[in-house]
Amino acid sequence: MPERSAAVLEVRNLHYLWKTPEGATRTLFDGLSFQLPPGEKAVLLGANGCGKSTLLKLLNGLLPASQGSIRWRTEAITPEALQTRELARRFRRDCVLLFQHPEAMLFNPSVSDEIAYGPRLLGLDKVPARVARWAAALGLEALLTLPPFQLSGGEKQKVALASLLVLEPGLLLLDEPTASLDPRTSGWLVDTLLDSPQTALITTHNLSLAAELGSRALVLGEGGRLLFDGPLPQALADLELLERAGLAHRHRHRHGGPAHCHLHSHLHGHDWDPAA
Ligand SMILES: Nc1ncnc2c1ncn2[C@@H]1O[C@H](COP(=O)(O)OP(=O)(O)OP(=O)(O)O)[C@@H](O)[C@H]1O
Numbered sequence: 037m038p039e040r041s042a043a044v045l046e047v048r049n050l051h052y053l054w055k056t057p058e059g060a061t062r063t064l065f066d067g068l069s070f071q072l073p074p075g076e077k078a079v080l081l082g083a084n085g086c087g088k089s090t091l092l093k094l095l096n097g098l099l100p101a102s103q104g105s106i107r108w109r110t111e112a113i114t115p116e117a118l119q120t121r122e123l124a125r126r127f128r129r130d131c132v133l134l135f136q137h138p139e140a141m142l143f144n145p146s147v148s149d150e151i152a153y154g155p156r157l158l159g160l161d162k163v164p165a166r167v168a169r170w171a172a173a174l175g176l177e178a179l180l181t182l183p184p185f186q187l188s189g190g191e192k193q194k195v196a197l198a199s200l201l202v203l204e205p206g207l208l209l210l211d212e213p214t215a216s217l218d219p220r221t222s223g224w225l226v227d228t229l230l231d232s233p234q235t236a237l238i239t240t241h242n243l244s245l246a247a248e249l250g251s252r253a254l255v256l257g258e259g260g261r262l263l264f265d266g267p268l269p270q271a272l273a274d275l276e277l278l279e280r281a282g283l284a285h286r287h288r289h290r291h292g293g294p295a296h297c298h299l300h301s302h303l304h305g306h307d308w309d310p311a312a
């Protein structure tokens with residue numbers, strides 16, 4: 037009998053609390069629960085400060101949940117659990133986090149060393165061939181001997197991506213992966229993701245690109261409250277939801293005709309009509 041496929045990631049009743057310098061307690065994710073089945077590509081949407089990056093860091097075991105649980109395949113993931121070398125090794129190979137600001141990830145003397153760092157640390161074989169393959173995939177061959185800090189913003193983002201994809205992980209947590217990528221590289225990433233069996237949770241403010249990145253949307257509102265979990269096209273067509281989540285707003289503008297009000301996406305401007 038075929039086995040029921042377990043979720044790659046399961047979040048249950050998640051709360052994250054922190055204290056302000058004045059001693060007040062703030063809460064994000066008022067009991068957030070969701071699952072990612074194998075191979076699903078989900079897009080995490082929400083306005084600035086709603087908790088997207090914090091959620092990805094919790095899921096990657098970098099921050100401790102104040103309440104609730106995070107399970108990766110069959111294992112409970114917490115920063116303490118990841119002190120166990122054996123679990124950390126398996127988890128760090130399978131579940132990778134692309135930081136919103138790739139500079140935070142780049143610390144090796146050369147691009148080549150940067151991409152090789154994870155495979156070397158994890159003792160993978162054929163490291164030079166793996167580096168060559170992912171450098172070529174992202175068009176980084178000419179940059180391999182340069183120090184990462186000398187690169188452009190988009191080049192740094194490509195190096196950060198290559199240094200994660202080289203591990204051939206099963207679960208990708210990507211925080212604004214296309215923020216500084218040119219259209220061709222963004223397109224490459226979309227194609228690569230959609231063609232792969234990997235499970236992915238991806239944040240973006242670019243609603244036009246979001247439509248291509250996955251099939252499911254998780255929309256967070258203020259305080260990381262889950263406003264929507266369902267089919268991505270349904271979320272993108274729901275102007276009331278997008279407005280409530282701070283992802284679209286009514287604004288006045290004057291191009292040609294009289295000033296008027298309409299909705300437009302946060303970054304994409306007027307060439308995208310969410311109702312289309
Ligand atoms: N430990 C903490 N101490 C203070 N503030 C925190 C802490 N953790 C999270 N926050 C606050 O929680 C909010 C969520 O931040 P987060 O970076 O997750 O937002 P985001 O959804 O990724 O936003 P953006 O779209 O701007 O990237 C922010 O207001 C942040 O300052």
Ligand SMILES: [Mg+2]
Pocket residue numbers: 088089090136211
């Ligand atoms: Mg963020």
